[in-house]
Amino acid sequence: MRDRLVRANVATVVVAVLIVGAPMLVAVVTTFVLRATGHGSALIMVAVHVVLVVVLSLLAIGVAARLARRNADEIAVPMTQLADRAEDLGARRPKFQALTTDIAEIDKVSRVLQRRASDLARQLANERDFASDASHQLRTPLTALLIRLEEISLSDDPVLMREEAHICIDQVERLTRVVDDLLRRSRATPDDQVPAVSLDAVLASLQLEWLPAFQQARRSVKVSGQRDLQVLASPDHLAQIISTLLENSLKHGDGRVEVNARRSGPSVVVEVTDEGPGIDPAIAAHIFERQVTTGGTGLGLALARDLAQSNGGRLELLGIHPPQFALFLSEAPGAQ
Known part of the structure; x- marks a missing residue:
């Protein structure tokens, strides 16, 4: 993109110099020629050339501005499109379509964002799976624990109640291990023994x-x-x-x-x-x-x-x- 900008600016300057410089050179040469031949209309010719130079200078400014705008659009339009797609990515909408332009730097940024979108999609899927896994893996021991607590509430036998209470404690400890295991699995990748x-x-x-x-x-x-x-x-x-x-x-x-x-x-x-x-x-x-x-x-x-x-x-x-x-x-x- 830097080389593209340099070439565009150089081209704009060259066009402006040619539009302004050529008439000025003609005016200077014409003035010397008229003076050398003794023509009295030399000043009139100089004035005409000065007006021509001013007009052509304004034209050069217009042409340069148009070229600059076109060059700016060639860069700004894909940058705006890329920013819009990056904004969607920031809003956790991971569907990202890579942008292909003639500007290597923008294409590179687009490819990086596309990879990040793929990573984000996998991360969101993992989060959904984790939520589903957690809800199911917690529900099973909770169901068993609830059954045990119901047994305790319906019993009048202290010995049976004590046995059921110990089983409930074991189930709560197992439930705690299930939660810890879910958290480890959500973060870790190593293969444990x-x-x-x-x-x-x-x-x-x-x-x-x-x-x-x-x-x-x-x-x-x-x-x-x-x-x-x-x-x-x-x-x-x-x-x-x-x-x-x-x-x-x-x-x-x-x-x-x-x-x-x-x-x-x-x-x-x-x-x-x-x-x-x-x-x-x-x-x-x-x-x-x-x-x-x-x-x-x-x-x-x-x-x-x-x-x-x-x-x-x-x-x-x-x-x-x-x-x-x-x-x-x-x-x-x-x-x-």
Whole structure:
């Protein structure tokens, strides 16, 4: 852009000099010629040339002003367009179309803004996902906590109330860890070391936690399979994944829920199934996608899948009649 301005200014000056300088040079040469030949009309000719110079000077000023305006428009118009698009970007409207001009500096700024718009779009999407994830991941432990508090309010047995209160405290602590984990996931990108956790302890805790909810629905949860399994996963993530499957079965399934744990090569598989009518084939292929739901937010299974992947595992739908979900996790080294 600097070179463009320099060339435009030089061209304007050259035009002005030619328009003004040429008549002046002619006037000077004519004056000397007339004096040398003794013509008495030399002064009249000089006056005529002076008037001509003044007129041409005004013309030169007009031409220079027009050239300057045109050069200014060539720069100002794309700059104004770029400023308008940047203003939209500042208003968190991340759809930015790059501006293409003949000015390298403006094109470079436009490309930078386009990249920033893409970053902003991803950031906004992450913020929306974080809000959705937070609402869903907090809702599940809050639901279980509410059920426990209702049990306490209806009980007159001090021993039972004390046991339920301790479970409530554990659930509140888990809820706190869920919040802390959500905040870490929203900020961090590093791959943390995945710890080893006792699958038996997590399943036993969840069976006790969900017992009142299933009892209210006149249903039960059966945990079976191999024991003393150690898996590589965050205990809170593992609990959240299986809680999502239990909650999904409580809402959409029927009969007894069976949770079976077993080894499969280097992996540990946790299968969750119930005696319900199953899953509609129309949504089975998309059941782990966000907003795919038969009721609710449509986030639970998508979040559970994401949590499984973040721990090096995977969550799959193995069957639809009856519904059968399988969580695959790596077994902890030396656990066999």
